[in-house]
Amino acid sequence: MNTSETESTALAGKSALVVGVGGLGCPAALVLALAGVERLVLADDDLVDETNLHRQILFAEADIGQDKLEAAKRALVQRGAIESRIELCRSRFLPCNALELARSVDVVVEGADNFPTKFLVADACGIERTPVVHGAAIRWTSTCWSVSPTGTPCYRCLFEDLPSGGPAPNCDTAGVMGPVVGFAGALMADLALRVLSGEPDFGQIHTFDGLRDRHRRVPVRRRASCPLCGENRSIFDIQESRYTAPSCAA
Numbered sequence: 001m002n003t004s005e006t007e008s009t010a011l012a013g014k015s016a017l018v019v020g021v022g023g024l025g026c027p028a029a030l031v032l033a034l035a036g037v038e039r040l041v042l043a044d045d046d047l048v049d050e051t052n053l054h055r056q057i058l059f060a061e062a063d064i065g066q067d068k069l070e071a072a073k074r075a076l077v078q079r080g081a082i083e084s085r086i087e088l089c090r091s092r093f094l095p096c097n098a099l100e101l102a103r104s105v106d107v108v109v110e111g112a113d114n115f116p117t118k119f120l121v122a123d124a125c126g127i128e129r130t131p132v133v134h135g136a137a138i139r140w141t142s143t144c145w146s147v148s149p150t151g152t153p154c155y156r157c158l159f160e161d162l163p164s165g166g167p168a169p170n171c172d173t174a175g176v177m178g179p180v181v182g183f184a185g186a187l188m189a190d191l192a193l194r195v196l197s198g199e200p201d202f203g204q205i206h207t208f209d210g211l212r213d214r215h216r217r218v219p220v221r222r223r224a225s226c227p228l229c230g231e232n233r234s235i236f237d238i239q240e241s242r243y244t245a246p247s248c249a250a
């Protein structure tokens with residue numbers, strides 16, 4: 001049995017959801033699809049944008065203006081993925097579908113480009129006890145880590161709540177280097193495959209500094225006062241108002 005057969009056997013019957021088919025989601029989806037994940041769900045509602053082509057590796061110039069999901073599926077199949085295993089969810093990860101989406105898969109790969117979605121994914125996975133891999137990249141730096149089905153330590157242990165004072169910088173406003181995103185997306189897929197094959201790396205945050213070629217892995221500490229996984233937990237359901245950043249004018 002060769003390496004890919006071993007990988008496919010370990011992934012038999014396993015499913016993954018990729019939230020956001022962008023710079024992180026494209027490489028992550030490619031790895032997961034070709035590794036043999038039996039059900040790969042892609043969630044996004046955006047169109048392919050010319051300015052993102054340098055980091056969204058599933059898309060080409062001919063895809064500009066087209067539906068991201070269809071273009072991604074086409075690219076994955078062209079590269080050898082099995083078409084019937086790819087499921088398209090033409091929606092963002094929203095309060096109204098968050099719990100259903102989180103409970104429908106074995107692992108969620110969160111490559112969203114905004115904090116409200118990141119917190120929503122974290123909360124839904126925490127409530128449903130679904131392992132989740134979080135990823136983020138900006139300029140020359142990326143971070144990735146996975147949260148166990150016990151739900152702790154979680155995203156809210158690191159980032160208590162949505163940042164106040166308006167939208168935080170993201171790839172569109174602050175820029176990001178393509179190789180840094182590619183590295184992070186591949187690492188997210190690696191962490192997800194480790195979850196699915198029973199060899200997880202939960203609770204260790206990986207940071208990559210592309211300017212200094214430095215990769216670090218450090219443990220995330222559980223925060224006792226965390227509202228999602230702490231001793232006096234207060235988040236047990238999805239309330240839409242929780243995912244609106246407070247305004248600096250307030």
Ligand SMILES: [Zn+2]
Pocket residue numbers: 151152153154155156157158222223226227228229230
């Ligand atoms: Zn927590």
